[in-house]
Amino acid sequence: MTEPVPFFQPAIGEEEIAEVSDTLRSGWLTTGPKTARLESSIRDLAGAQDAVATSSGTAALHLALLAIGAGPGDEVITTALTCAATVNVIAATGATPVLADVCPDTLNLDARKAEAAVTGRTVAVLPVHYAGHPCAMGELAQMAHRHGLVLIEDAAHALGAALDGRPVGSTADLTAFSFYATKLMTTGEGGMLVGRTDLVERARSLASHGEQWEADDRRSLDAEAWRDVVQPGLKYRMSDVQASLGLPQFAKLDGFLRRRREIAEAYVEALAETEQVELPTVRPGARPSWHLFTLRTRPRLLSIGRDEFVRQVRLAGGNAARQFRPIYREPYYRDRFPGAHTALPVTENEAARVLSLPVHPRLTERAQARVVDAVVHVARRFGAEVPRQPQRVEGDLST
Ligand SMILES: Cc1ncc(COP(=O)(O)O)c(C=O)c1O
Incomplete structure (x- = not known):
């Protein structure tokens, strides 16, 4: 490994x-x-x-x-x-x-x-x-x-x-x-x-x-x-x-934000053809800080779920994380929010397929290339056959 x-x-x-x-x-x-x-x-x-x-x-x-x-x-x-x-x-x-x-x-x-x-x-x-x-x-x-x-x-x-x-x-x-x-x-x-x-x-x-x-x-x-x-x-x-x-740190903030944006743009370019994952949306007029660079797995194009996808990306020498588990799934809040998983369908669906890739000012081009290679490798290896009549995944804007 x-x-x-x-x-x-x-x-x-x-x-x-x-x-x-x-x-x-x-x-x-x-x-x-x-x-x-x-x-x-x-x-x-x-x-x-x-x-x-x-x-x-x-x-x-x-x-x-x-x-x-x-x-x-x-x-x-x-x-x-x-x-x-x-x-x-x-x-x-x-x-x-x-x-x-x-x-x-x-x-x-x-x-x-x-x-x-x-x-x-x-x-x-x-x-x-x-x-x-x-x-x-x-x-x-x-x-x-x-x-x-x-x-x-x-x-x-x-x-x-x-x-x-x-x-x-x-x-x-x-x-x-x-x-x-x-x-x-x-x-x-x-x-x-x-x-x-x-x-x-x-x-x-x-x-x-x-x-x-x-x-x-x-x-x-x-x-x-x-x-x-x-x-x-x-x-x-x-x-x-x-x-x-x-x-x-504040004096360097502009540079940090610029570097994060460059990294995000490089991910978008490198992963544009990898259809098993969905890239993050930037709304018109929005300037994100790119604290996280998120992807979403497309369940109908993959034979593995998000958790296994993250594990495989790590095994392949890249890295990824899950952020966040919806609060109503935490033991303390489960009883306080009964039924939240059905009342909040977008949260429920999207939280299950979102993951984030490393994005920070010290990430080198070489390290980013390793992350991209790992994501592409895992997406191809576990890419599922596309069903002839694709089912709509709720919240999946790509369909
Ligand atoms: C969305 C969000 N809110 C609040 C916090 C809490 O900030 P802190 O760790 O500085 O207490 C964090 C994480 O650190 C966060 O991600």
Whole structure:
């Protein structure tokens, strides 16, 4: 067996090492001036009013829901095709997560399906920019507006993505980014909540024990000053050690995104003739971040299922992963969402055939060629005879 190409490798250079060392030598380790610089950089990139840096993307999402006051008796509409964090944070506030189906092309929350799930208890809608393809924010914003809902974006995959020239983070009331190690840029663990100043200021306080933070004394080092605890908050702030990893990463973000786009384009070109797999759709006006490069297997053209396809690609020296198992299939959520697998047919069908290939700035052309060779090899080896009267696979846009 050939060793698989690494699925991900962090892109950390001397700049990051120097900046972190500078922080360690400075004597100021926790939230401070470097965190403030990273906040302004991300705020401006996202075209948002304000930003608060957090200890993770999960913390940013949790703060968003706490800042809008979501709690027991409230409902928040989201997608099942996401990292557990998106749904967990809703449950953690005591609110009820409500799942709506996704669009078959982008696998992003379908605004019409989300609207059909609105009840008198709904307080927010929480779409996820799956794989970094921007959601239809105009439709979602209109729908949220019609029903008086708060719009919160889970943009863990979508830093730097845009739709019709509008950056992800500029439309919703609140947007959460993740700087986890595998994300578009990293602080090791970390995240950022951007959005409306009133809500971000509440989140900033909630991230710091519920203390009152005045806009002009955020970074005050004055040990004499008392800070009033005005609400029961948590401790979710980013440290300057994390931020000092993030600042050089932010400086490289354009290059990272460009390299991801090149890799995605090269996959599209190399796999265009491999009919056993379906390539990702890019909607007109969308600029994805390519956090993931996804393929979907075409069941009627293959004698093996997606899981075996992924295993065979690895055995052949490429690499692939499955993202995500729908949340209603996780043991904790099975009982909370009985019947979701039939109520969400697009999620159910598409989650069973989606896989992703390595896409990260350090992926070499040679490594990518190995991934392509492995995919083509597995597709041919397990390619099934095409039935004379092809059956339509639900959600398969190719037919
Ligand atoms: C869609 C999505 N939302 C939220 C998160 C949580 O981010 P973090 O790992 O920074 O807490 C992740 C994964 O990391 C994710 O993929």
